[in-house]
Amino acid sequence: MKTQCRRKYTIFHDIIRNRASYLMGLPAILYALIFGYFTYPYMIIAFQKFNYRTGLLNSEFVGFKNFEFFFRSSQVFTITLNTIWLNLLFITFTTLAALALALMFNELRNRYFIRINQAMIMFPNYLSWVVVSFMIYSLFSTNYGLINQILSVLGSKPIAWYNNADYWPAILTIMRVWKGAGINSVIYMATIAGIDSTYVEAAVIDGAKRWQICRYITLPLLMPTVSILTLLSIGGILYGDFGMIYAIVGDNGILLRTTDVIDTYVFRALRRIGDPSNAMAIGLFQSLVGFIMVYGSNALAKKLNPDAALY
């Protein structure tokens, strides 16, 4: 508006006019300020030799020393690679399993059968990784585990699963699929339910078999959803699943070679070793690169399908 007689409508006017609404939003705004924006200055710790006693303002600045130490050690390479590799495994196999489940459920017509099986398949999703780690232990424990019992029945030697790091990417991937495939398949089933039924009807009239309907109609129409969800999860590839990996692997040093990810490393540096500066250095690296990737993947997803992007 060009009229100069009215003063500019600023946020203060807005707050006064809608004070009740703003009052309602206040707790959330404060929360986002405190646990969002006000945490950003603490990232300076990465350039300091941080001391809990003197605090953020009076700790000694050391420039890029923390990064130097950190990029010179081979550890950073290992944990970054582990994070990416494990996430790639998780994304690939969870997506494939969820897709397969959705397509298979789509073929079935008996509602009760679908309901019961779906309820069973989705149950693990609600469990915490701590509980899951107990289940893994009951399967893989060297002395008592079910799998070693089966191995001994089959005549082979028991395997010390918890003493060999090479098995764990596979075990973690299997448990990931076990926990997440059900809930992910629901998203694909919702997409399938949204497919225009005239496509299928036309194909049936043309004499298409069910396999052909699945291959040439359902799957292609499902692909946009699949690619966007995959894209979004690739955006988060630098963020390791701390809740999962720490609950399962814990402080078992033998398994760290293949399972240590950025998030568990940061946790150990901060809480076990007590070196916030080192933890923050890799944390900063993860935050910056991770942000670019999340932002980029979202922008790309938005380009592919304006409705689908997360933000």
Place this chain on the structure above:
Amino acid sequence: MKVKVSPWNILIGFVIMLFAIFCMLPMVLTLMVSITSEDAVRQYGYQLIPKEFSLYAYKLIFHRDSSVMRAYAVTVSATLIGTVLATTITVLCAYLLHNKNVRYRNHLALFFFVTMIFNAGLVPWYMMCRTLGLTNNYLALIIPSLVFSPFNMFLVRNFMNSIPDSIRESATMDGAGDFLIVFRIYFPLCSSVIATIALFYGLGYWNNWFSAIMLIDDTKMYPLQYTLMRLQSQINMIAEMQRTYGRTLYDMTPPTETVKMATAVVTIGPIVLLYPFLQRFFVKGIIVGAVKG
């Protein structure tokens, strides 16, 4: 239209059933071990069918002074208080971003977006909690990291945006203030999406051990999940010591195998009880969240 059952369908049904059994198997194993006697476990290992039935583990857990019962009380209260608080904060803020009278609502949305996509990480979060004194008290289990999630807020806001604005306008015309409108009109109209986010938060609080491992040192305040986790690592530690020293350390009898599994079962309990409810609203939220956040 009656579809006749083809061999193809039977095969698919069979594969799905196999996967469903694969999903339930670890749970069943845990349950079965928890009701086996300790001796049988030590002798035969974990078995799907108990060789010797015993409820001793549960007796130990439900003992009056057991740490598990204490942790249970901590978790139940944190979950109840936290969920009510988190849901209220989220819905109220969603209304602020939905209200068409608020002209800066899109700026505010951006304000929340930024915290969603740029995360400073663990160390700043931890330092902030220390600065605020959120360590070693019950508030530390409730406030940091869980009490408000912008993602859930946008879920509610999008649902509110689908409600015709004329309802709010006519209520305003009749002299209703914003608080009255939210509590008398929006809460009932949004009940399904509120149930969904309440479940998200509730499950988050119930399964939360991250706050405890980061912020709590006092064993009395440990929530259930973290107690469970410590049980596991204590056992690992003792096993490692035994490997190192080649003998059992006196005075350190490890928590028994069955007690571990019984604790896990007790932890799952409420999830099983709420399961039909969970399925209904949780799934709805996942679909809406994934298809359009």
